Amino acid sequence: MNEREPQEWREIEVITRKEFLQTLAGATALAALPVTTSAAAHSPASSERPQNKMKRGVSLYSYQESFYNRSMTLEDCIAEASAIGAYGIEMLAEEMVPDFPNPSNQWVNQWHALMDKYGTVADTYTQFQNTYLRKNRELATDEGVEMLEMDFKLAKRLGFKHMRMLIGTPIDVIEKSLPLAEKYDIWMGSEVHAPSSLESPLTRKWIEVIDRTKTVNWGLNPDFGIFQNRPNRVQRERMIRDGMLQASIASYIEAAWAEHVPRERASVEIAKMGAKDEDKAYLDTVYAIRMDNPKLLIELMPYIRHCHGKFWEMTEDYEERSIPYEQIIPVMIEGGYDGYIASEYEGQRYVQDVCGADDLEQVRRQHVMFKRLGMA
């Protein structure tokens, strides 16, 4: 099918990638930018860039396949992050901490030694609130608070100051845990993740409680997947290879969505084309894409101390194929964000059937993109 133009946010001035590159010294010069901040500040392009204090990090989730298949150890993952200048480390404790939630003191000492050795910072701890731990009943609020305190304790032992809270964490558990968060000196960031958005009822509810309690221990952790503006190609191709999607129907759905064909009409059309249930699931997936307005980040900036650089496919041209970072990073700079943006590579699940682990290369490409967009 023809390449479709991405859906762009219409209320703000949108510049294309090409125009963006033309505002700078050119892609070739950019690719050769030195690594250090001070050197970059003297590059010809820097005078056209606002100064910023944004920092690059990586969620070790990005390296999950290499860790899972034991081709890389935790130390290897941290060494790689450091080697690309992504010094802010995010970790899913339930993914990489052996004997979770009570690793040995020896392991904890090793963790701190790794941070020192590689110049990295334990920035964000990802928590999973396992409300449905038991088969027959969900955790009561007090049990939930107890579970969360277990994570606060481990985060504190490992030196993390921030904790990413996933979307399903009960609000009453978070609110009741605020005194504990203060005690353990942890800032909790509730993740704004698609299909939720910066203006969704859930996000508004979080902000309402944060404002009402005047807490400094709770805020927002945007996941940049909320800015997806076109279908995810690697996901589509995997579904086709798995026999879960017919290529002709996928093409129709994407074209219909790009041309704002009402969903009901598109549904009727694909039925005529012989769509099965799996094909209909792809219609749901594509029609759920609704790019949030990056400008909304500016007024929310006081609530944000950690961001997730979600991505699925970095091309060899250093572009994310379905998330327009060139519309996001400048807004973060304009808003004066001074925390880490942590890479979160999630494309491995769509390509691992046809290739070996590609996680290191994909993360590296995203960091070239970050640098080109003005981050140190």
Next chain:
Amino acid sequence: MFEKYMIMTQEFKNVKERTDVIGFQVKVRLPYYRGIWLSTIHHLELKVDDENFSRGRVTFSIGSRHFTLDELENATNVRWFFGDPATLTVSKPGGLSTGMHTVYYSIGWRHSYVPESDPKNIYGFPPGVAAMLDAPTTTIKRMTLVA
């Protein structure tokens, strides 16, 4: 996710008690991006060459800790670490024959942080999201047993 890593070739073998072959073992992994509490496993099925094994014939082991499949749901404080193998030991007098076997492994677990239902639409998940996430992942691998 991780389908190609789920069934492991290493240590696929018959199991002896003294001199008698009482069954076989196969090592498997969880196709997920984190470790889990064993109590969240709600489905586990193993077949070899289209032979089904009732749940009572399968033992699930993490290191030296052993569970029947029915015991898993109460194991709320035992972890299965990300990427680590669990050993499935199947009672089958005489074991499997030397040669090629087709191993079928299916596992389902609760994504225990995602609300199972969202009646007030607080989280904005589409209907049935938990059921979709928790649906078992299944894979088949052909591999050789030597002894």
